[in-house]
Amino acid sequence: MGEVLTKSYMDVEDLEVYQKLCRLHIEICDLSHAWPSEERYEIGSQIRRSSNSSPAQLAEKNDDRHVRNKIEGVNAAETIHHLFMAREKAYVTADVYASFRARYKECIRMLNGLEKTLERKLPEGERRWVVREHSESYNDNTGPTDPGWPVLPET
Numbered sequence: 001m002g003e004v005l006t007k008s009y010m011d012v013e014d015l016e017v018y019q020k021l022c023r024l025h026i027e028i029c030d031l032s033h034a035w036p037s038e039e040r041y042e043i044g045s046q047i048r049r050s051s052n053s054s055p056a057q058l059a060e061k062n063d064d065r066h067v068r069n070k071i072e073g074v075n076a077a078e079t080i081h082h083l084f085m086a087r088e089k090a091y092v093t094a095d096v097y098a099s100f101r102a103r104y105k106e107c108i109r110m111l112n113g114l115e116k117t118l119e120r121k122l123p124e125g126e127r128r129w130v131v132r133e134h135s136e137s138y139n140d141n142t143g144p145t146d147p148g149w150p151v152l153p154e155t
Contacts, residue, residue, distance in 0.1 A: 011062070012058060012059045012062035012063075015058070015062075015114075016110065017058070017107055017110040017111055017114065018055055018058050018059065020103070020106070020107050020110070021051075021054045021055035021058065021076065021107055022055045024051060024079075024100070024103060024104065024107070025048075025051040025052045025055060027100075028047055028048060028051040028079065028100070029048050029051070031092065031096075032044040032047050032048055032086075035086070035091045036091070039089075039091070043082055043085055043086060043089070043091075046082055047079060047082035047083065047086065050078040050079045050082055051079045053075075053078070054075065054076040054079070054107070054111075058111075076104050076107050076108050076111065077104075077108065079100075079104055080100075080101055080104050080105075083097050083100050083101060083104075084097065084101075
């Protein structure tokens, strides 16, 4: 009794990106419930489901014993699309859209970083791409030939 056990792994609840995605989901729910009633089962329902999908997938995949499966398929971009449509329909202001978009983009970068970290744990022959050991800065103007993009192994 009184012994502190140290974990050799992280629970999904320990991941900062998971915590951020959960907070975003709750804020999206609050935001969407203020939209017109005719949108309750349209864009409102879609944005609530998509905003919950990313943290739910991350939680589900966290218990997978295969390193590659822990992050693959987790995507937060769908919610950005629904927010864009809400902005176009004047349900949210441009500032609200920009704020949520920036926070979701941050989560996407964090998910990409997590995927890169997990890819490093695989034997080199099983990696899908060459993982560079130095980090590159990220900006929205990068293209497929810019630093920071995965370098596919030559076949």
